[in-house]
Amino acid sequence: MAGGPFTTLFRIYASRNNVHSARVLLSNQNFRSMRQFNNWVLETHQFSTSFDVPCRQFSTSLVDIIHSHSPLKNPQFTIFNPADARPFSSSVDDEDGNRVKLNENKSLDSVENGGLEGVDENSVGAGDANESCVCDSMVIEEKQSDDVEGGNNIVGKKNLAFRDPVELYRELLTAEKNDNLKRSDWDTLQEIFSCFSKSGWAANQALGIYIGKSFFHTAVNRFRNFFFKKCSAELAMHLVSLGASDKAVRFLFPIFVEYCIEEFPDEIKRFRNMISSADLTKPHTWFPFARAMKRKIIYHCGPTNSGKTYNALQKFMEAKKGIYCSPLRLLAMEVFDKVNALGVYCSLYTGQEKKHVPFSNHIACTVEMVSTEELYDVAVIDEIQMMADSCRGYAWTRALLGLKADEIHLCGDPSVLDIVKKICSETGDELYEQHYERFKPLVVEAKTLLGDLKNVRSGDCIVAFSRREIFEVKMAIEKHTNHRCCVIYGALPPETRRQQANLFNDQDNEYDVLVASDAVGMGLNLNIRRVVFNSLSKYNGDKIVPVPPSQVKQIAGRAGRRGSRYPDGLTTTLQLEDLDYLIDCLKQPFENVNKVGLFPFFEQVELFAGQLPDISFAHLLEKFGENCRLDGSYFLCRHDHIKKVANMLEKVQGLSLEDRFNFCFAPVNFRDPKAMYHLHRFAAQYSIKVPVSIAMGMPKGSARNDAELQDLETKHQVLSVYLWLSQHFKKEIFPYKKKAEEMAIDIADLLGQSLIKACWKPESRQGGNPRPQQKEDGHERHKGDGYRRPNSLVKIYEK
Numbered sequence: 001m002a003g004g005p006f007t008t009l010f011r012i013y014a015s016r017n018n019v020h021s022a023r024v025l026l027s028n029q030n031f032r033s034m035r036q037f038n039n040w041v042l043e044t045h046q047f048s049t050s051f052d053v054p055c056r057q058f059s060t061s062l063v064d065i066i067h068s069h070s071p072l073k074n075p076q077f078t079i080f081n082p083a084d085a086r087p088f089s090s091s092v093d094d095e096d097g098n099r100v101k102l103n104e105n106k107s108l109d110s111v112e113n114g115g116l117e118g119v120d121e122n123s124v125g126a127g128d129a130n131e132s133c134v135c136d137s138m139v140i141e142e143k144q145s146d147d148v149e150g151g152n153n154i155v156g157k158k159n160l161a162f163r164d165p166v167e168l169y170r171e172l173l174t175a176e177k178n179d180n181l182k183r184s185d186w187d188t189l190q191e192i193f194s195c196f197s198k199s200g201w202a203a204n205q206a207l208g209i210y211i212g213k214s215f216f217h218t219a220v221n222r223f224r225n226f227f228f229k230k231c232s233a234e235l236a237m238h239l240v241s242l243g244a245s246d247k248a249v250r251f252l253f254p255i256f257v258e259y260c261i262e263e264f265p266d267e268i269k270r271f272r273n274m275i276s277s278a279d280l281t282k283p284h285t286w287f288p289f290a291r292a293m294k295r296k297i298i299y300h301c302g303p304t305n306s307g308k309t310y311n312a313l314q315k316f317m318e319a320k321k322g323i324y325c326s327p328l329r330l331l332a333m334e335v336f337d338k339v340n341a342l343g344v345y346c347s348l349y350t351g352q353e354k355k356h357v358p359f360s361n362h363i364a365c366t367v368e369m370v371s372t373e374e375l376y377d378v379a380v381i382d383e384i385q386m387m388a389d390s391c392r393g394y395a396w397t398r399a400l401l402g403l404k405a406d407e408i409h410l411c412g413d414p415s416v417l418d419i420v421k422k423i424c425s426e427t428g429d430e431l432y433e434q435h436y437e438r439f440k441p442l443v444v445e446a447k448t449l450l451g452d453l454k455n456v457r458s459g460d461c462i463v464a465f466s467r468r469e470i471f472e473v474k475m476a477i478e479k480h481t482n483h484r485c486c487v488i489y490g491a492l493p494p495e496t497r498r499q500q501a502n503l504f505n506d507q508d509n510e511y512d513v514l515v516a517s518d519a520v521g522m523g524l525n526l527n528i529r530r531v532v533f534n535s536l537s538k539y540n541g542d543k544i545v546p547v548p549p550s551q552v553k554q555i556a557g558r559a560g561r562r563g564s565r566y567p568d569g570l571t572t573t574l575q576l577e578d579l580d581y582l583i584d585c586l587k588q589p590f591e592n593v594n595k596v597g598l599f600p601f602f603e604q605v606e607l608f609a610g611q612l613p614d615i616s617f618a619h620l621l622e623k624f625g626e627n628c629r630l631d632g633s634y635f636l637c638r639h640d641h642i643k644k645v646a647n648m649l650e651k652v653q654g655l656s657l658e659d660r661f662n663f664c665f666a667p668v669n670f671r672d673p674k675a676m677y678h679l680h681r682f683a684a685q686y687s688i689k690v691p692v693s694i695a696m697g698m699p700k701g702s703a704r705n706d707a708e709l710q711d712l713e714t715k716h717q718v719l720s721v722y723l724w725l726s727q728h729f730k731k732e733i734f735p736y737k738k739k740a741e742e743m744a745i746d747i748a749d750l751l752g753q754s755l756i757k758a759c760w761k762p763e764s765r766q767g768g769n770p771r772p773q774q775k776e777d778g779h780e781r782h783k784g785d786g787y788r789r790p791n792s793l794v795k796i797y798e799k
């Protein structure tokens with residue numbers, strides 16, 4: 001017979017008692033959070049800590065079955081006969097009429113060690129049934145007999161411990177109040193209930209029956225009131241004998257469960273619906289059409305500058321119909337230009353613009369814009385490791401899961417290879433790997449710039465991680481050397497970035513040094529000889545932290561691109577003391593990512609909102625985040641930015657849930673109050689259904705100082721938001737799209753002109769003092785030249 005002695009015992013018991021299934025109640029699942037419970041539900045595919053195992057399934061080991069229902073290594077459980085809710089006793093007679101004894105010592109030991117751990121059902125022989133310890137009820141029985149032998153004979157304890165909680169609860173329902181208890185016994189009962197109410201274990205277990213944490217205390221209070229009115233002397237004394245202990249809590253818990261199921265069906269239903277409406281599990285099933293296809297996935301896997309995108313684009317161009325998904329507008333534009341120049345008609349779709357090229361069957365788009373409706377022969381998803389990005393990762397995940405393409409080329413580093421394999425095994429797609437090496441190795445220059453920007457050379461890209469630092473470096477270089485600098489940073493429109501990149505790439509001018517933020521990190525082909533890190537720390541929105549190694553690698557990899565003027569790449573730091581960190585980062589292998597981002601579609605948020613009709617949108621998103629269920633391979637993308645916009649728009653009346661959802665995704669810089677003001681204005685006009693105006697004047701000319709430069713950046717931001725909204729809402733409501741496009745082009749141009757002559761001291765965006773973190777960062781200030789020579793922030797951080 002398959003299975004070990006425990007299974008055999010149950011089989012005997014089942015056949016003797018005409019039992020058709022075993023009801024298993026898991027008792028030590030210890031959910032510490034809703035998320036943990038969600039994960040548990042996902043892994044076990046059940047919503048409750050109890051389940052039935054039909055006897056016909058006993059051809060495999062019962063212990064294995066139970067293991068498959070619990071992700072814990074050492075599940076403890078009680079087995080009941082579902083027909084009469086009696087616990088299964090291990091001391092049964094076997095088929096020959098012999099009483100099968102349990103090995104008591106082993107049982108107790110194992111129980112104290114937490115149950116099943118280390119029990120290999122098939123390794124123990126029949127009769128040596130140490131697996132019996134798996135049953136809580138057996139444990140109690142054995143301890144009970146010890147107590148009896150020790151003279152501590154408590155009447156009814158054995159019976160009560162074994163009694164079915166459903167039965168106990170039924171008795172309570174019909175019982176009369178018991179007035180014979182002593183004051184001290186009532187006090188003990190009070191303590192037991194207080195212990196119950198504070199028990200994290202009980203609160204976590206209660207999630208299993210959809211009693212949420214916020215309702216748990218109310219439920220316990222109501223249960224206590226009920227219990228005090230009804231409990232028998234026998235029950236009370238049994239609890240008193242256990243005292244305010246875990247044992248008492250565990251004894252009460254199943255009775256509490258029965259009470260809750262009976263008393264709070266609405267509450268349970270509401271919470272259950274809420275949980276199931278925030279279900280983000282099995283995201284591959286969200287795209288049935290893509291699932292119906294047999295897709296071939298090719299993972300172009302390798303470091304920067306190894307030809308991944310180049311090779312994928314060859315397939316894209318050869319295809320009859322193709323789509324290229326880019327991490328950046330700029331890169332989408334680059335591919336759009338390149339592909340059209342090679343004679344393959346290609347359109348461009350980004351959040352802000354749609355350039356339709358007549359007769360084109362190819363599209364270059366930003367990954368957020370990819371359609372999962374259209375059919376393609378070949379799709380390319382570039383920088384696939386961005387699936388793990390905490391904010392935008394969901395867009396890559398959606399593209400991978402949902403694209404309807406016969407062939408999908410993924411380009412990226414190896415960090416998400418394993419998880420992509422896992423996803424492909426779930427989707428049923430075939431995965432092929434193509435591995436790449438860098439065309440030329442990246443060489444670290446050990447000398448560094450010795451803290452002096454006078455040592456910059458033609459073809460250098462100085463990397464700094466804040467706008468302020470970028471301008472300080474640019475000023476210092478232009479003041480103390482004969483080099484001229486181009487700049488690239490996140491707040492610049494892609495057109496201006498491209499203009500600056502072209503200026504730098506073009507040999508026939510004096511702009512031979514690039515000062516850039518991490519915005520150069522992805523995919524751009526620049527003629528960089530050497531990447532020099534001005535510092536290796538950055539402000540992460542909260543504090544100053546070392547730049548993560550993966551990002552350092554990505555940025556350093558910009559040096560020495562194949563086909564560029566400098567095919568051999570060099571990298572170094574400004575400060576000697578940062579060099580070790582740089583070398584460490586470059587040496588580190590790519591970290592294996594085990595979770596990728598997800599974000600709900602509007603329809604999912606809408607479903608969830610149905611459960612919580614009266615709360616604000618920002619609050620709704622927060623609740624969704626708290627209650628959503630996710631598979632082990634996914635995380636919910638950060639949505640602080642969305643919540644900030646949602647909060648700002650809260651007071652705007654007349655927006656539907658869908659309007660709010662869409663407005664919140666507008667690409668606004670929420671740190672820029674002027675941009676936020678305009679977004680608010682757009683939403684307010686939209687809500688009263690008047691055509692949304694741009695209401696923003698054109699600047700007179702290029703910027704003469706940093707404040708004017710920032711004003712240009714903001715103005716472009718506002719126009720970019722307008723254009724984005726005009727693409728995501730009805731055209732009639734945003735009728736000034738054309739005008740916004742023209743203004744945006746002009747402003748990008750003015751920005752380019754401004755940067756060429758920029759030689760002023762940067763200001764903080766709020767016009768106030770620098771952030772406190774910046775004051776404390778250990779920068780020295782040089783009188784007169786306004787340049788702060790950064791000390792090693794990595795060192796300061798490490799200290």
Ligand SMILES: Nc1ncnc2c1ncn2[C@@H]1O[C@H](COP(=O)(O)OP(=O)(O)OP(=O)(O)O)[C@@H](O)[C@H]1O
Nearest residue numbers: 303304305306307308309310311523525561562563
């Ligand atoms: N087979 C090739 N023939 C000619 N040029 C090539 C070839 N492969 C790659 N290149 C050129 O080498 C440069 C780097 O290639 P590519 O952009 O594909 O690298 P990558 O691995 O995608 O890098 P990253 O990770 O930085 O995006 C590009 O300018 C590309 O045009």
Ligand SMILES: [Mg+2]
Nearest residue numbers: 308309411523
């Ligand atoms: Mg690439």
